[in-house]
Amino acid sequence: MTEEAATIDHAGVLAWIRRYAAVIEEHRVELVRLDTAIGDGDHGTNMDRGMKKVLEKLDGSEGDDIGATLKAVGMTLVSSVGGAAGPLYGTLFLQMGTATAGSSTLDVGALADALDAGVKGVQARGKAEPGDKTMVDALLPAVAALREAQADGGVGPAAAAERAAAAAEEGMKATIPMEARKGRASYLGPRSVGHQDPGATSSYLLLRSAGEAFATA
Amino acid sequence: MKKLINAPDAVVREALEGMEHAYGDRLRISYDPAFIVRSDAPVQGKVGIVSGGGSGHEPMHGGFVGMGMLDAACPGEVFTSPTPDQMLEATKAVDGGAGVLHIVKNYTGDVMNFEMAADLAKGEGIEVEAVVTNDDVAVQDSLYTAGRRGVGITVIAEKICGAAAEERKSLAEVAEICRRVNGEGRSMGMALTPCMTPSSGEPSFELGEDEMEIGIGIHGEPGRYREPMAPAAQVVDRLATAVVEDLPYNSGDRVLAMVNGMGGTPLIELFVVYRELHRFLQERGITIERRLVGNYITSLEMAGCSITLLRLDDELTRLWDAPVDTPALRWGA
Structure with missing residues (x-):
């Protein structure tokens, strides 16, 4: 990549996925702890297993079709994570892959379109609305931040992803006082209040990984 | 912990191997992806019935695979939903041209994984209907939770729907019977x-x-x-x-x-x-x-x-009484 490039290329996307796998491994125990409080305690383990499978898959991949790579990531997550996170993160990547099919570079607008399509897929799959204490609460603000960066103009993918990560972090923290309405945490009702949602946490980490990877890509 | 196992992460696979040795005359086992299927599948012209869920509930679901009940079952890890690739391959293996019914217990992971599998199967030209069971009155049903859990009625629905499918009822009819069983x-x-x-x-x-x-x-x-x-x-x-x-x-x-x-x-x-x-x-x-x-x-x-x-009504009673031949439920066959 050249200095302050207006786009990221296939290598940049690969760097993002690899960074995410490393970040998930670092935060595995934290995700398990968050999930034990209000779920069934396997989120960190399942995501770590899935992202390790993704790394194996990427090692053999060729070409520069960003859409094909994102779809392969999605299919791998779908078939290796299980539980609820498998279909949700799988759908996120599959829909991002569909939105970027055939592209070898992405500008900020294309990144926003891809994440938007991914989050719409997550909402269709999980039927979650904002405020239900789910990954959607971190992802929707990230989409909005990318759109703003696109509208501002002159913002590169790295800076835009950093803004998206900041928005996702705020959204993640906002899940703490929420009462869960989806998934196993919803059975706890008011007892889910006061806990940060593990899915929103792993979603924030996805955006943070993008910011870090794009900045050094 | 005292358990009759060799290694915790080998339990599901080794139990499947045991089932294959015990019932290889009537069941086939796929290991990657994992599913159990009746050995004469697909039965031409019959609606295929697929269920599945986390392991640890045996004999449900694998023990209910056979004539008059399930055509295939997908076991997940212990208490963890199986994945769509398992369900897709199981669905393909039992499709005899009359479509496939997915019987799904109401847990967030199970529901979403089966939905993805149904989407994938439809993409391959297989007609799929899904019925979600949710009979556990211990859970308050409301708009603000994941809803009631699917438990015991699932076993009964699998038996009755299996009999309906053996009678060559259509996919829409078998799915309607499944919803009725869950509703009653x-x-x-x-x-x-x-x-x-x-x-x-x-x-x-x-x-x-x-x-x-x-x-x-x-x-x-x-x-x-x-x-x-x-x-x-x-x-x-x-x-x-x-x-x-x-x-x-x-x-x-x-x-x-x-x-x-x-x-x-x-x-x-x-x-x-x-x-x-x-x-x-x-x-x-x-x-x-x-x-x-x-x-x-x-x-x-x-x-x-x-x-x-x-x-019960007369039709449900008749379907319950119909022959069944599976490892865990067998009569009239």
Whole structure:
């Protein structure tokens, strides 16, 4: 990549996925702890297993079709994570892959379109609305931040992803006082209040990984 | 932790290998992705029936694969939903041209994984319908939770839908029967002890020597009430009252009654429970027309039981009586 490039290329996307796998491994125990409080305690383990499978898959991949790579990531997550996170993160990547099919570079607008399509897929799959204490609460603000960066103009993918990560972090923290309405945490009702949602946490980490990877890509 | 296993992460696969050795004459096992399928699948012109879920509930679902019941079952890791690739391959393996019914217990992961599998199968030109079971009255149903859990009625739905499919009913008809069974069925369970997954090795919750958990889930989820231990008659009154009042079942109703063991309860105790259930229903003018007593939907080594009722009509009774030939349920065949 050249200095302050207006786009990221296939290598940049690969760097993002690899960074995410490393970040998930670092935060595995934290995700398990968050999930034990209000779920069934396997989120960190399942995501770590899935992202390790993704790394194996990427090692053999060729070409520069960003859409094909994102779809392969999605299919791998779908078939290796299980539980609820498998279909949700799988759908996120599959829909991002569909939105970027055939592209070898992405500008900020294309990144926003891809994440938007991914989050719409997550909402269709999980039927979650904002405020239900789910990954959607971190992802929707990230989409909005990318759109703003696109509208501002002159913002590169790295800076835009950093803004998206900041928005996702705020959204993640906002899940703490929420009462869960989806998934196993919803059975706890008011007892889910006061806990940060593990899915929103792993979603924030996805955006943070993008910011870090794009900045050094 | 004391368990008859070799290694925690090998349990699911090694149990499948054991099933293959035991029932290889009637079942085929796929290991990657994992599913169990009746050996004569696909049966041409018959609706295929696929179910699945986390392992640890045996004989459900793999023990119900065979003539007159399931065409295939997808086992996940212990208490973890299986994945769409398993369900897709199972669906393809049982599609005899009349479409495939997915019977799905209402847990967030199971529902979403089966939805993805159905989307993928439709993309390959296979007609798929899904019915989600949600019969557990211990969970408050509301817009603000994931809804009631699918438990005992799933076993009965698999049997009755299997019979309907053998009669060459259409996919729409078999799915309608499945929804009717779910709609006319209610369940509630209780536990005397927690269970322990092989990977965690820890009890799913703590329960005192003199306590029981009423409204237990099949994954060791805590129940609705924790109470001092009581005689079987009172326990049954507690469970059966919640079940009967929920639908409600009324005087004059004919029912199928299932007394199910959670895995660690001796059959002699289950018959004591059945005795009390028989008394309870008789007092309310409800007739037990068919019954099932034993371990059918379990929670590893948990001690306890669940009660399931299904309100019968002539068609459901006839389909229940139809021949079935599976490892865990067999009559008339």
